[in-house]
Structure formats: C-alpha cells, structure tokens
Amino acid sequence: MFIGDWHWQEYDIVTSTNDISMELSSNPPASKYLITAKEQTAGRGRRGRSWQSLKGNLFASFTLQGNSNLLNILPFIFSLSLFDSIKDYAHQADIDIKLKWPNDVLINGCKVSGILLEKADNNYIICGIGVNLALSPQDIKTLYPTISLTECGINVKTHIFLETYVKHLDDYLAKCLTYGSNEILKCWLDNAHQIGEKITVRMENTFKEGLFAGLDTDGALLLSENGKIVRIYAGDVFIDGKNK
Numbered sequence: 001m002f003i004g005d006w007h008w009q010e011y012d013i014v015t016s017t018n019d020i021s022m023e024l025s026s027n028p029p030a031s032k033y034l035i036t037a038k039e040q041t042a043g044r045g046r047r048g049r050s051w052q053s054l055k056g057n058l059f060a061s062f063t064l065q066g067n068s069n070l071l072n073i074l075p076f077i078f079s080l081s082l083f084d085s086i087k088d089y090a091h092q093a094d095i096d097i098k099l100k101w102p103n104d105v106l107i108n109g110c111k112v113s114g115i116l117l118e119k120a121d122n123n124y125i126i127c128g129i130g131v132n133l134a135l136s137p138q139d140i141k142t143l144y145p146t147i148s149l150t151e152c153g154i155n156v157k158t159h160i161f162l163e164t165y166v167k168h169l170d171d172y173l174a175k176c177l178t179y180g181s182n183e184i185l186k187c188w189l190d191n192a193h194q195i196g197e198k199i200t201v202r203m204e205n206t207f208k209e210g211l212f213a214g215l216d217t218d219g220a221l222l223l224s225e226n227g228k229i230v231r232i233y234a235g236d237v238f239i240d241g242k243n244k
C-alpha cells in the first residue's frame with residue numbers, strides 16, 4: 001500500500017512503530033517507508049522517556065535515507081508539517097498553535113504531539129510521530145501539560161489526518177531540496193516562540209536560563225545567557241521557565 005510515495009504498512013498492535021521501522025531498515029521495503037499502528041505497547045519518547053500511547057491517537061514512523069545535514073533539519077520539517085496539518089483542521093477552533101524547539105507543537109501552551117528521530121541501518125533515519133488526536137494523558141505526571149485535538153473541538157479520523165500530514169511533509173521535503181534548509185528554519189521561526197522570550201533549557205544534569213535568540217544554521221538552539229550566546233544541541237525547553 002502507498003500513501004503519497006511512501007510505502008505504507010499498517011499494524012494493529014506493535015511495541016513501537018520505531019521498533020518495526022528499525023528492524024526493516026536492514027532490508028528496507030522501499031527508499032521511503034511508513035509504519036503506522038493502532039496501538040503501541042511500548043511507545044518511546046525523547047531522551048529515554050516513554051510515550052503514553054492512548055488508543056485513537058496517531059502513531060507513525062517515517063523512514064528515509066539521508067546524511068547528517070538532513071538529520072539536522074528533519075525535526076523542523078516534521079514539526080512544521082504537523083503545525084500546518086493541525087492548522088488545516090483548526091479553522092473553527094479558537095486555539096493558539098506554536099512550535100517549540102526542537103520539534104514540539106503546542107496548542108494553548110500544551111503539548112499535542114511528539115517526534116522521535118533515530119538513526120537506523122543503511123543511512124536510514126526514522127522519524128516517529130505521535131499525535132494526540134483523540135486523547136491526552138491525564139492520569140500520569142508528564143513533563144509538559146498535554147492536550148488533544150478532540151479537546152480543542154477538532155475531530156478528525158486518523159487516516160484522514162495522516163493523508164493531510166503526508167501532503168505537507170512531502171511539500172516541505174521538496175521545499176528543502178529546492179530552497180535549502182535555511183528556508184525551512186525561517187518558516188519554523190515564523191511559527192515558533194518569540195525571539196527574546198525567556199526560556200529554561202533542561203539538559204542531562206543541568207539547567208540553563210536565558211533568552212531565546214533563534215537558531216543556528218544547523219538547527220541548534222541559540223540561548224542568550226547573560227548576554228553571551230550559547231549553542232544547545234539537546235535539551236527540553238520550558239517557555240517562561242514553566243514546569244521545569
């Protein structure tokens with residue numbers, strides 16, 4: 001089965017769509033392949049966290065070949081595609097949608113999705129996306145407050161949303177090829193938290209506080225810390241230092 005030019009396999013239940021994609025990368029079914037599942041029993045999040053996979057939400061992993069330059073820009077491409085897809089359905093809903101570094105989409109300041117990038121065999125890169133279409137985790141303590149599209153009054157079927165997503169994803173991949181990654185970073189910045197906003201970045205063992213100063217050409221977050229620009233490659237960002 002294909003969706004756009006992505007070779008697509010859908011499962012009822014898997015541990016994680018990223019796990020299946022990883023196994024397939026040693027003998028890939030196509031140069032671009034997509035794995036989706038109705039349920040995940042061991043969904044994985046960024047930085048070793050788990051991803052609560054509630055039934056009715058979207059779990060999808062896109063696998064494509066690329067070098068480290070593509071790897072740097074993919075978080076922005078995947079989150080922008082999600083941003084545009086949600087916008088497509090948000091016309092009647094009174095919601096504020098924003099991007100947050102590196103690849104989160106926030107609705108009214110709450111996390112609606114997650115993206116996990118992993119390197120696989122044969123220079124393949126797996127981009128796993130989870131979108132709270134129907135439900136958001138309420139019963140457990142999450143790092144950020146969460147929200148679902150249903151809670152915003154947006155009701156869209158998983159497959160319809162996926163088709164919209166693939167359309168935007170292919171458009172952004174083509175845009176990156178034609179105009180380069182700076183154009184993608186520019187689009188991302190246009191829809192993200194504001195430059196000059198106070199943020200806290202939580203890293204492995206430490207916090208850094210400062211003002212968001214934009215993105216470096218390789219996608220690193222630029223933080224102005226007491227007037228000095230610091231580059232950050234991995235961390236959790238809290239706007240206004242909330243929830244740290």
Ligand code: BTN
Binds near residue numbers: 051
């Ligand atoms: C995050 O921590 O924000 C990233 C979460 C990524 C979750 C998705 S769901 C589909 C794919 N399979 C996984 O196990 N994780 C990703």
